[in-house]
Amino acid sequence: MAQGDEHALGTLFDRWATLVNSVAVRIVQDPDEAEEIVEDTFWQAWRQADRYEGERGTVAAWLGTIARSRALDRLRAHRRSREEPWAQPPAEHPTTSSPEPIAHTSDPARDAEHADQRERVARALDALSAEQRETILLAYFGGLSQSEIAERCGLPLGTVKTRTRLAMEKLRGLLATLDEGVRR
Amino acid sequence: MSNDFTHDQLREMLATEALHPSSGAEGEAVRMHVAGCDACAAELAGYRDAAAQLAFLAPAEPMPAARERRVRDRLLTRAGAGREGVRPGRPAAPAGSPISRTPDEPDIKPRIDDRTREGVAPMPRRFGGGGWLAAAASIVVLLGTLSLFVAQRRELQGLRQRVTTATIATQTLASDLASRDSLIETLIGPQVEIVQLTATGDRPPSARMFWNRETDRWTLVGHALGAPPEGRTYQLWLITTTSATPVGAGTFAPDSSGSAVHTATYPLERDALVAIAVSEEPAGGSPQPTTQPFLVGSASSE
Numbered sequence: 001m002a003q004g005d006e007h008a009l010g011t012l013f014d015r016w017a018t019l020v021n022s023v024a025v026r027i028v029q030d031p032d033e034a035e036e037i038v039e040d041t042f043w044q045a046w047r048q049a050d051r052y053e054g055e056r057g058t059v060a061a062w063l064g065t066i067a068r069s070r071a072l073d074r075l076r077a078h079r080r081s082r083e084e085p086w087a088q089p090p091a092e093h094p095t096t097s098s099p100e101p102i103a104h105t106s107d108p109a110r111d112a113e114h115a116d117q118r119e120r121v122a123r124a125l126d127a128l129s130a131e132q133r134e135t136i137l138l139a140y141f142g143g144l145s146q147s148e149i150a151e152r153c154g155l156p157l158g159t160v161k162t163r164t165r166l167a168m169e170k171l172r173g174l175l176a177t178l179d180e181g182v183r184r
Numbered sequence: 185m186s187n188d189f190t191h192d193q194l195r196e197m198l199a200t201e202a203l204h205p206s207s208g209a210e211g212e213a214v215r216m217h218v219a220g221c222d223a224c225a226a227e228l229a230g231y232r233d234a235a236a237q238l239a240f241l242a243p244a245e246p247m248p249a250a251r252e253r254r255v256r257d258r259l260l261t262r263a264g265a266g267r268e269g270v271r272p273g274r275p276a277a278p279a280g281s282p283i284s285r286t287p288d289e290p291d292i293k294p295r296i297d298d299r300t301r302e303g304v305a306p307m308p309r310r311f312g313g314g315g316w317l318a319a320a321a322s323i324v325v326l327l328g329t330l331s332l333f334v335a336q337r338r339e340l341q342g343l344r345q346r347v348t349t350a351t352i353a354t355q356t357l358a359s360d361l362a363s364r365d366s367l368i369e370t371l372i373g374p375q376v377e378i379v380q381l382t383a384t385g386d387r388p389p390s391a392r393m394f395w396n397r398e399t400d401r402w403t404l405v406g407h408a409l410g411a412p413p414e415g416r417t418y419q420l421w422l423i424t425t426t427s428a429t430p431v432g433a434g435t436f437a438p439d440s441s442g443s444a445v446h447t448a449t450y451p452l453e454r455d456a457l458v459a460i461a462v463s464e465e466p467a468g469g470s471p472q473p474t475t476q477p478f479l480v481g482s483a484s485s486e
Contacts, residue, residue, distance in 0.1 A: 006263045013256050018246045019239065026242035031251075038247065039255050046263055050344050057233050064239025065232075112403070115447045117240040125241065139204045140238045146200060161200060168199035172234040 009046050012059070017042075019060055019114065020067045026141055027071035028078075037074065041067040060117070072143035124174035132167035135160060189213050195224055202231030379460050381406075381481035389442075391479050393460050400451040402433060404462075406479070409438035412464055419469045420446060421477065423459040430461065435469040457483040 020041050024034035044066050045052075052062055125133055134153075138144045144152065150160040188209075189197075194217045200206070201214045218225040247255070375398040381391040391406035404420055412418055417437055421430035436446035461477035 006260050009263050010256065010260060013259060017252055017255070018244060019242075021247045022242035022245040023239045025245040034245075035247070035251055035255055039258060042255075042259050043262060046259070050341070057236055061233060061236035061239065065236045068239060111244075111445055112447055114240070114244060117237070118244075119449055121237050121240045125238075136203065136238070137241075140235065141242070143204075145204055145206070164203060165196060165199040168203055168231055168234065172199075172230055175234050175237060 009042065012045065012063075013042050016060060016063050020063055023064055023067040024071045027068065027143070028074055033074060034071075037067060037070045040070050044070075068140070075143050120178050121175065124171055124178060127174050128167050128170055132163055132170070135163050136167050136171065139164065189217075191217075191221070191224075194221075195227065198224060198228045199231050202228055202235045377454075379457075379481040379483055381460060381462065381479040384476070384478055384480055389479060391462065391481070393481060395457070397454060400449050402448045402450060404436070404444070404446040404460075406438065406444040406446070406462075407442060409442045409444055412437055415467050416464050417467050417469065418444075418462055419465040419473070420448065421461045421463065421473060422450065422452070422457065423461065424452060424456045425458060426452070426456045429472055432469060432471065435465065435467075459483055 017038060020038050021034055024037035024041075025031060028034055028037065041063060045063060052059070057065075125136070128136065135149055138149050138152070139146075146160050146164060147157055149155075149164075150157040153160070194214055197210055197214050198218075201211060205211055206214075214228075218228050246252075375396055377395045377397060379393040379395065381393060381404075383389055388408045389406060389410070390408065391404055394403040394405070395401075396403070402420075402422075409418070417435040419435045420433040422433050423430050431450070433448045433450060434446060436444050438444040460481045460483070461473070462479035463473045463475045463477040465474055
C-alpha cells in the first residue's frame with residue numbers, strides 16, 4: 001500500500017470503513033466529525049503502512065486503534081475548549097444474553113464477521129464485573145485517565161488502577177481463550 | 185526514571201498503560217522499562233491487542249453511501265496526488281544534492297564532478313600527482329559506498345513496503361475466508377434448524393431463519409425487502425413459550441438489492457420457539473411490536 005498502490009487503499013477502506021466509522025461515532029457522537037476521523041484514520045494508515053506489523057495484531061485492531069486515538073484527540077480538544085462535563089457513561093455494550101442487531105451493508109459476509117467479532121469481545125466483557133466493565137469502557141470509549149475515572153466514580157485512584165489491571169488481565173485471558181475456541 | 189519503580193511495580197502498570205497510555209512519570213517509566221525488557225514488552229503487546237479489540241464493541245454505524253463515497257474519493261485523490269509528488273519509499277532530495285538524480289542520470293560521475301568543482305578544496309601541491317590520484321580515488325570510493333548505501337536502503341524500504349502490502353492483503357483474504365466459513369457454518373449442519381418466513385400480505389418479501397442450536401446463533405436471510413420508510417426500520421421478533429410477549433431480536437435494513445442478513449444470539453430450548461416474525465418499527469426498534477408483522481414463520485411448519 002505504501003508503494004503508492006491506491007487500489008490497496010481503496011480495498012482497505014471498503015473493508016474497514018464501517019468499523020472505523022463506528023468507533024469514531026461512538027466516541028465523538030457526531031457523524032460529520034466522524035467523517036473527518038475516518039478520512040484521517042485511513043490517511044494515516046496509508047502514510048504509515050510500513051509501520052504496521054502483522055504479527056502484532058490484525059488490520060482491524062490497527063485501524064481501530066488509530067481511529068480511537070484520533071477520536072479521543074478531538075474529544076479532549078472539545079472538552080478543553082468547552083469545559084464541558086465528561087461524557088455520559090458508555091451505553092450498555094451488546095450482551096450475549098439478548099439478541100443484538102447488526103447494521104446492514106452490501107456485504108453480508110463482512111457483516112457476519114463484524115457481528116462475530118463483536119459478540120466475541122462482548123462475551124469476554126460480560127465475564128467482567130459491572131464495575132470492571134464500566135472502568136474499561138470509560139477508559140476506552142470515554143478516553144478517561146485513571147485519575148479522571150476515580151474522580152468521576154468517587155473512588156480512590158488506587159482502587160481504579162487495581163480494577164483496571166484486573167479487568168485487563170481477565171479480558172486478555174478471555175479473548176485468548178475465545179480465540180482458541182474459534183480455532184478449534 | 186524507571187529506576188524509581190521495581191520490575192514488579194512496572195509490570196503491574198502494563199495493563200493500564202495499554203488501555204490508556206499515561207503521559208506522566210509512570211507512563212514514561214513503563215515505556216523506558218519495556219524498551220529494555222522483552223518479557224514486559226511482550227506482555228504489553230498482549231494487553232494492547234486485547235484493548236484494540238474493544239473497537240468491535242462500538243455499535244455498527246455504516247456511513248451513508250454518499251458520505252462513504254465522498255471520503256473514499258478524497259482519500260484516493262490525496263493518495264494519487266502524493267504519489268505523483270513524493271513517492272512513498274523514495275525520499276526526495278533537494279536538486280543538486282549528492283543523492284538527487286533523475287532515473288536516467290548516471291549515479292556517480294556527475295556528482296564527482298560537482299563535488300570536485302564546488303565542495304572539495306584543492307589538495308596541497310606537496311601531494312604531487314600521486315596524491316591527487318589517491319584523493320580522487322578515495323572520493324570515488326566514498327561516493328560509491330554512499331551511493332550503494334542509499335540504493336540498498338531504498339531497496340530495503342521497498343521490500344518492507346511490499347511485505348506490508350502483502351501482509352495486509354493476506355490478512356484481508358484470510359479474514360474474508362474466515363467470515364465466509366463462519367457464515368456457512370451458521371447456515372448449514374445437522375444442528376441448524378430452518379424456519380421459512382412468508383409474507384402476510386401482498387408484499388413480496390420472503391425470508392429464512394437459520395437457527396444454529398449448538399451456538400444459539402440466529403441468522404435471518406431476507407430477499408425482496410423494500411427499503412423501510414424514512415425514520416423506520418425492520419425488527420425481528422421471536423415468539424416463544426417462555427415469554428408472554430414477543431422477544432425483540434434486533435433491527436435491520438436491507439441493502440440496495442433488497443437483501444438482508446441479520447444475526448443475533450439468543451439461547452432458547454427447541455420446544456420453546458413458536459414462531460418468528462418481522463415488523464416495521466420506528467428507527468432504533470421498539471420494546472414490543474407496534475405494527476402487524478409482514479413476515480411470519482411458524483416453528484412447526486418445517
